[in-house]
Amino acid sequence: MAIPRFLALFLLLGLGLAQGLVLPFEGPEGFRRAQAFAEGLKAPPPTLLALLLPDLPWQGSYDLAGGLYTKAGARLAQAATGADWVLLGKEEERGLRLFLARKDGVKEGLFATPSLAWLWLQGEGLAPKWVPLPSPSPPEEALRSLAQGQNPDPLHQSALDLKEGRGAGLLQGLLPERLLLLWQGKLPPAYQAFFLLSQGKREEALKQAEALLQGDVLQRTAAHLVLRALEDPRWKESARSLAQAFPELPLAWEEVSFAAFHEGKGEEARDALLKALRLRPDYWLYWTNLGWAYYLTGDIPRAILASQRAVALRPNATAYYNLGLFKAIHGDYLGAKAAYDRALRLDEGEDFPEALKDLEERQEPLALFFRAYLSERAGLPAKALYQAFVETHPRHPLAQAAKRALDRGEGGLVLEVKRLSLIPGDLEARPFRAGEAVFPEVRLSAHPYLPRGELETLLYREGTLLAQEKKPLGFPPLTAALEEVAPAVTLPEPGRYLLEVRYGQAQVAIPLEVGPESLARKLYALGLEVRDLDGALLLTAKEALGPEGERLLVERTLEALRQAAPLATGERLTAPLAQGPYAGKSVQSLLQSPSPEMVKAFFHAVLEAPELLAENDVVNALVNWLLESR
16 A cells, blocks of 8 residues: 555654644644644644544543633643644634644734744744745545544554554654553543542542642643542632643633632632633633622622623523522512523523522512512422512512412312333333332322422321332422322232322322232343243233233243253253252253243242343253252
8 A cells, every 4th residue: 555645754754753743723624724734843644633632531521621722722632642742723714823832831823824823833943944834735525534534544544553452553653652651541640530530439539639739731630620529628729729820721710710609709709700701701601600700799780791691602590590680689570580581491400499599698679579489480389488578568569469479379289190010111010919119100280380399109008007208309490290200119918008199288099909929020020031042022011910920931931941952962951960959950851841840949049130031041041040050
């Protein structure tokens, strides 16, 4: 195979010029543009880095730090790869923006033409003097194909091999050693810290993080995030230290704002978020949190503007709840109502408690009204809050709205039991057998909104309460109806029982006639399927749950064993078992004349150790069980 011209060049010069990397540029011609700069700088092809640039060790990788094509991203890429310098860029409307990261920092420039960018690199001592920027020759599509591992040449095949753990090949000496070692499984310290954390080794991860607190940008960011994950009190100090050391890192300023919020320092949080927004101006989360920081400083007008910017960038419940609060403080009922209504529609059931807490801390009339308003729509008690508003502010324009809410009251709560199952979401399983867990599947409805409460299952026998299980329900605000699975109760023995399901004042009582245990139903409840040698099911779901399930299971298993007996010709299968309940008999003879007792004993063993059957067919599973008992 012929080696392309640019590949031959890199193979010849790689050993001496291995420490600089050009990453693919962002833009429609990003690979061609990056390839031209790489050739001029005698750096490895950017298509290699498309395959081999590692994710950062934490969840979210470069996105958490603000993105790869930023000053922070460039500096983290330099640290992660171990290159002396890393160049990346993105095509913008006003030209080509380049980021040049070295070990001591990162520089940024916006250039009207690539030629001007090349002159800048000459001034930085990277590009050779008096030599023009090469013209990109490979088509963009061809480079993108290489970057995706399609039709690889020998060099890119080495990259694919490296990712699969088959050695560095042609890349040895061409790419930085740290990058090669990482792909060979020799994790740098920052990656080791997160690996230890993922393994639950908290003390080891913390010790590793402590050793990284004075390292490079990757190491110190990793150390801080580990401290944060472990809730080590030093995380606030490390956040401030990280921001001072690497001010181009928006994540660092975000973490400073969290530390300031934690300490009630609104001014510091505000200033940190403003610095983060200079680096990442269109990030909705920073605008959301900036609105809260302005609120803490008492600057409500700017808090409103920041929250409006946040929801314009990305509608989110927290920013809308904040906006509702700020509007309520200003006495803007219509604005607050519109914001709260939008927040309630966006809330998945996680944010309204904090919104209510924020309202509790205010004394304005609208704060009390909207406490009742949100509580009603979230399914929490609201009557007392509306009553307090009417009594405290009888002449307020909203007093009539509060009275109407009181007159409206709560609609009838309806509880319906749809089915009783052995497995949540599965078939109706009545009549039940001893030892089985009963899962009631219910539908709840109310008008206008479903109240929050606990779903209870109770089991009685002759008026005596045998079992009671509770399950608090979580659901989004504005919920009027909900289907749920009530907590299960277990039927101890055959007999007559009364099963009761409750939610608030609503309840349903169901009499149950419980029969003797069924092996077929117990296997079904565990999700185990009994199949013959050909993989065919011995029982349908309806048969397994039916009154003849155990009889059919045993009979069909016996037949499957007899049909498999002629195949049991191996030495281990024809030799007598030396010990166990079937000592003196061979597996072959046991398959030829299987007994119902043996089959039942096997299935009882499976109930104790489901892995005996698992994905196996019943014949091989039973044979293995016999052999292991010898």
